[in-house]
Amino acid sequence: xxxxxxxxxxxxxxxxxxxxxxxxVSTTFIAGVELARRGLARPIGSVTQYGTIRLGKRTExxxxxxxxxxxxxxLDDIVFGAxxxxxxxxxxxxxNAGVLDRHEHxxxxxxxxxxxxxxxxxxxxxxxxxxxxxNVKPGTSxxxxxxxxxxxxxxxxxxxxxxxxxxxxxxxxxxxIKKGPAHQTIETFEAAIDxxxxxxxxxxxxxxxxxxxxxAYANGAPNLSVDFPALVKLAEDRGVPVAGKDFKTGQTxxxxxxxxxxxxxxxxxxxxxxxxxxxxRDGEVLDDxxxxxxxxxxxxxxxxxxxxxGTYPDLYKNFYHKVRINYYPPRGDAKEGWDNIDIRGWLDYxxxxxxxxxxxxxxxxxxxxxxLALFLDLAQRSGLGGIQEWLxxxxxxxxxxxxxYPEHDLFIQQMKLKNTLRWLMGEEQITHLGLEYYLExxxxxxxx
Numbered sequence: 001x002x003x004x005x006x007x008x009x010x011x012x013x014x015x016x017x018x019x020x021x022x023x024x025v026s027t028t029f030i031a032g033v034e035l036a037r038r039g040l041a042r043p044i045g046s047v048t049q050y051g052t053i054r055l056g057k058r059t060e061x062x063x064x065x066x067x068x069x070x071x072x073x074x075l076d077d078i079v080f081g082a083x084x085x086x087x088x089x090x091x092x093x094x095x096n097a098g099v100l101d102r103h104e105h106x107x108x109x110x111x112x113x114x115x116x117x118x119x120x121x122x123x124x125x126x127x128x129x130x131x132x133x134x135n136v137k138p139g140t141s142x143x144x145x146x147x148x149x150x151x152x153x154x155x156x157x158x159x160x161x162x163x164x165x166x167x168x169x170x171x172x173x174x175x176x177i178k179k180g181p182a183h184q185t186i187e188t189f190e191a192a193i194d195x196x197x198x199x200x201x202x203x204x205x206x207x208x209x210x211x212x213x214x215x216a217y218a219n220g221a222p223n224l225s226v227d228f229p230a231l232v233k234l235a236e237d238r239g240v241p242v243a244g245k246d247f248k249t250g251q252t253x254x255x256x257x258x259x260x261x262x263x264x265x266x267x268x269x270x271x272x273x274x275x276x277x278x279x280x281r282d283g284e285v286l287d288d289x290x291x292x293x294x295x296x297x298x299x300x301x302x303x304x305x306x307x308x309x310g311t312y313p314d315l316y317k318n319f320y321h322k323v324r325i326n327y328y329p330p331r332g333d334a335k336e337g338w339d340n341i342d343i344r345g346w347l348d349y350x351x352x353x354x355x356x357x358x359x360x361x362x363x364x365x366x367x368x369x370x371x372l373a374l375f376l377d378l379a380q381r382s383g384l385g386g387i388q389e390w391l392x393x394x395x396x397x398x399x400x401x402x403x404x405y406p407e408h409d410l411f412i413q414q415m416k417l418k419n420t421l422r423w424l425m426g427e428e429q430i431t432h433l434g435l436e437y438y439l440e441x442x443x444x445x446x447x448x
Contacts, residue, residue, distance in 0.1 A: 006011070008071050008424055013163030015073040016156060016172065017373045018215070020206045022084035022118045024280050024333055025098035025220070025247075029170070029366040030090055030116060031100055034109045037075050039044040040063035045367035047393075048072055048374045053418050055234075056429050059437070068422050072374045073164075081156045083149075083206075084118035085133025093118075097280065099362045100239045100335045122202045127174040130285045135179030142193045149209035166376045167210040168369050169244075172285040173203045174223045183228035204365050207231055211240045216376035218391070219244030220369065227399050232387060238384035241376050246396035249364040251276060251337035252302055254357055256410040258341070259306040266312075268344035271320035272303060275329040278335040278361065284327055296343050301397055305408040315344075335361045368394045371444055382424055 018027045035041035036049075042050045053069055055062040066072075080090075086095065091113035094106050106113070110324045122145035124284050157165055182192035189208070192200050207226040210217040211234050221224040221240075224231070225322070226242050235242045248256065251274055260380040262269060278366040309316035341353040372394055379388050392398030393407065393413040407413055419429045 006384065006424060007426075008378055011071045011073040011077070011377065013382065014161055015373075015377055016075050016079045016160055016162035016165040018112040018153065018156065018165060018167040018210075019080065019082040019170050019369075020084075020121070020203070021169065022082040022086075022088075022090060022093050022116070022166070023170065024174075024362040025365045025369065026082055026170040027090050027094035027097055028098050028099045028362040029051065029369040031094055031105060031113060033075055033078060033080075033111060033370065034112050035105060038109070040108060043075075043363065043367060043370065046370050047367075047417075048371045049075075049367075053421060054430060055422065057436070066421065068426060070378060073377055078373075079160045079162055080116050081160070082116060082118045083121040083152070085121040085123040085131060085136050087135040089118070090116035091112050094363050099360065104371065106134055109168055119156075122146075122149055123169075124202055126198075126341050128172045128200050128285055129175070130138065131172060131281075140196065141279050142196050142205060145202070146193055146205045146209055149206060150315070151214055153209060153213045153215060164307070164377055165215045166211075166373045166380070167293050168373055168376075169203055169206060169217075169219045169221055169223070169225060170369065171203065171221060172281065173221050175226050177201055178229045179224065183224070183230050186230045186234050191231035192423050194202070196444075201225075204231070204429055207242070208234075211235050211242070212236065214240055216241040216380045218242070218366070218372040218376055220247045220372075222246040222397060229402070232399075239383065241379035241384055241387065241388045242399070243372065243388045243391040244395060244397075244399050247365045247368045248394055248396045249361055249368070250335055250357055250359040251261060251339065252396045253364070253410075254339065255302050256306065256408055256413075257265065258353070259303055260409045260411055262343060263307055263312070263315075266315060266349075268315040269303075269307065269319045270342040270344060270350070271322075271340075272342075273320075273322045273340045274323040275326065276335055276337045277326045277331050278333075279327065279329040280333045280335075280361065282310070284329075301406075302408050305405055306309075321345075326384050332358055333362050335359055339357065365408035378424070393417045402413060 032043055036043045048067055051066045052063045053066050080161050091110055094100060095112060096338050100106050118135060120137045121133060122134050123136040137148050177199055182188050182197050203223040203225040217226055222245055225244055227244050303321055307316040337357040339355040343351050345351055349402045375391055387401060389400055398406045422429055
């Protein structure tokens with residue numbers, strides 16, 4: 001059972017959600033929340049808004065909405081802020097992104113969207129080669145940028161009258177960076193900032209600024225960002241919740257649904273070929289091989305961890321896994337993810353599964369941003385610092401404590417999330433064993 005040390009404090013006052021990146025995902029998220037607040041649209045896909053949670057035995061019939069069970073911030077209490085290397089406000093950016101219907105979902109809240117103007121970004125084109133930022137912080141000093149971001153956070157909180165803040169990275173995928181000496185301790189990390197070390201990417205500066213200001217941070221891209229020892233330790237020491245990385249949206253969402261089913265039935269896998277076409281800014285950025293390498297690492301790790309070929313070599317050893325992302329401007333945000341899955345069944349007979357998921361990337365990502373923000377705020381009010389592995393449900397390449405493999409199975413992730421909520425509120429964990437119903441009945445019939 002949970003101790004009172006982790007009992008969540010009430011969600012009183014305003015919650016500021018800070019978004020590095022004011023592109024398709026952020027504007028779709030912001031517009032969706034505002035439309036929902038006005039009763040003009042529904043926030044479908046959000047667990048915090050629609051999900052329920054079973055408490056106790058099935059016979060007790062207790063299954064409240066999650067939003068009624070845990071003290072989450074209400075939509076009316078949310079305030080938005082953002083940084084972006086382009087100067088367009090949220091209205092112009094939403095029109096440029098082309099995700100939402102202009103007349104149904106953008107024009108009715110035009111004044112509100114126009115009020116959200118991005119702060120100059122800490123941006124270096126060497127890390128996102130396909131973008132040329134013009135709304136950027138001056139100079140090239142990474143220390144000056146980090147300090148400026150911290151000042152932005154403090155100013156936003158004061159000007160908007162926020163009681164609490166969270167930050168969710170919705171920016172582009174940066175070039176692939178491996179953990180190195182600069183990422184091992186806070187001392188080496190800060191020294192690397194001061195030396196303008198190339199291994200310190202802009203997303204790391206946002207994460208660092210957030211943690212230093214006591215602001216929970218989630219990384220929605222596959223960038224290293226906060227997933228290395230120095231910042232994890234800093235988050236633990238300062239009691240700041242962190243989560244990452246990479247929103248689990250289209251193709252990977254489907255993988256984490258199908259792959260656990262194959263393993264549960266002990267069906268073999270020969271190969272899994274995945275390709276995507278995407279035409280938004282994310283697709284353009286991923287057209288650069290160095291940025292794609294970062295995304296590829298995130299996508300490829302999923303099957304390896306779910307299928308555990310070391311444990312089941314007869315079924316999954318040496319399966320072939322290929323991922324491609326193709327920039328195709330005519331498709332815009334309406335991404336198509338195509339999967340060919342070669343499986344084996346009884347007596348090694350081959351079978352195939354083919355999936356063609358015509359999804360909308362930002363439509364799937366927007367509710368993830370909302371849930372991560374609200375759950376991180378809950379974690380912050382519950383005194384949970386460091387890695388929030390219970391939020392892996394939302395992420396392609398989830399962070400985990402050193403020495404632990406990350407859990408990718410969507411259904412195990414969901415159980416972990418809900419059991420964490422039960423634990424926070426002092427409720428018993430649900431094991432789904434179910435034997436007690438039958439043993440009690442058998443004992444009653446036996447006169448025990």
